[in-house]
Amino acid sequence: DTGVSQDPRHKITKRGQNVTFRCDPISEHNRLYWYRQTLGQGPEFLTYFQNEAQLEKSRLLSDRFSAERPKGSFSTLEIQRTEQGDSAMYLCASSFGTAVEAFFGQGTRLTVV
Amino acid sequence: AQSVSQHNHHVILSEAASLELGCNYSYGGTVNLFWYVQYPGQHLQLLLKYFSGDPLVKGIKGFEAEFIKSKFSFNLRKPSVQWSDTAEYFCAVSLNNAGNMLTFGGGTRLMVKP
Numbered sequence: 369d370t371g372v373s374q375d376p377r378h379k380i381t382k383r384g385q386n387v388t389f390r391c392d393p394i395s396e397h398n399r400l401y402w403y404r405q406t407l408g409q410g411p412e413f414l415t416y417f418q419n420e421a422q423l424e425k426s427r428l429l430s431d432r433f434s435a436e437r438p439k440g441s442f443s444t445l446e447i448q449r450t451e452q453g454d455s456a457m458y459l460c461a462s463s464f465g466t467a468v469e470a471f472f473g474q475g476t477r478l479t480v481v
Numbered sequence: 482a483q484s485v486s487q488h489n490h491h492v493i494l495s496e497a498a499s500l501e502l503g504c505n506y507s508y509g510g511t512v513n514l515f516w517y518v519q520y521p522g523q524h525l526q527l528l529l530k531y532f533s534g535d536p537l538v539k540g541i542k543g544f545e546a547e548f549i550k551s552k553f554s555f556n557l558r559k560p561s562v563q564w565s566d567t568a569e570y571f572c573a574v575s576l577n578n579a580g581n582m583l584t585f586g587g588g589t590r591l592m593v594k595p
Contacts, residue, residue: 371524401581410485410571410585411525424582459525463581470581472517472525 372473374460380479381450388446389476393462400443401470402435403459404428411459417443450480483508485574487586494562495594502557502589504546504572514555515573515583516546525571531555542566564595 373392381387393400398419403411414433415425419440429435432450437443447454457477463470486505494500506512516528529540536548546557555572569590573583 399581401583403583408587410487410573410588411583413582413584416582461525461581469527469530470583474524 372460372462372471374458374473374476376476377474378477378479380481383452383480384449386446386448387450387478388444389458389478391443391445391460391462391473393442393460394464394471397462397464397471398440399463399465399470400437401461401463402443402445403461405457405459405475406455414445447478450478452480454478455480483512483574483576483584485572485584485586487570487572487589489589490587491590491592493592493594496564497561498593500557500559500562500566500591502570502572502591504555504557504586506553506555506572506574506584508553508574508576510576513575514546514548515575516540516544516555516557517571517573517585518568519571519588520568528557528570562591562593564593567591567593 375390401416402414405411415435417437432448435445457475459475461470461472484507488503514531517525518528519525528544529538531538531548539545544559569588571588572586575583
């Protein structure tokens with residue numbers, strides 16, 4: 369499968385723990401996006417990278433959230449000191465350039481208990 | 482900030498019925514418009530997009546959408562739905578220079594009865 373890959377698919381964690389998700393975009397896609405989707409809502413933009421540079425961050429991305437794309441390929445999203453409100457599906461998407469289609473991964477479903 | 486409204490949260494149709502899903506956005510500048518579909522258990526997939534040109538856009542699987550600038554609308558249509566169209570549909574908008582930094586609507590869950 370040469371689509372966008374996210375790992376893990378599901379994560380259950382206790383409140384207060386740190387979690388890290390990984391996204392592998394489609395090869396050669398220079399833009400990578402993170403979104404969050406809660407039940408019954410549409411995805412909400414969190415942040416995006418062009419190559420290794422993080423160019424935009426949403427106000428939704430609190431200080432407990434950090435994203436990296438160290439070599440311009442895969443990306444990680446870390447949530448520190450998780451809260452129940454962090455429970456959501458975290459989606460990654462990638463594209464080559466701007467005026468083209470973004471391809472989404474299947475997401476990582478986080479449940480904070 | 483821009484916002485997107487999808488007024489129909491749940492739609493139930495019988496096969497062969499016609500479909501129209503409403504989408505309105507609020508932003509006064511130039512926008513790019515998208516419809517994404519999410520089939521059960523699958524990832525979001527692009528149905529169609531509008532960047533410029535002909536406001537009637539044709540997408541995959543017989544879907545089309547019409548951009549009406551004066552109404553800030555981008556409604557999705559299909560003349561005859563199939564059971565396999567059962568899915569959740571999301572309208573999204575991005576600013577003209579913002580590529581795929583998308584603002585999504587809340588989604589419309591479509592169920593097509595065989």
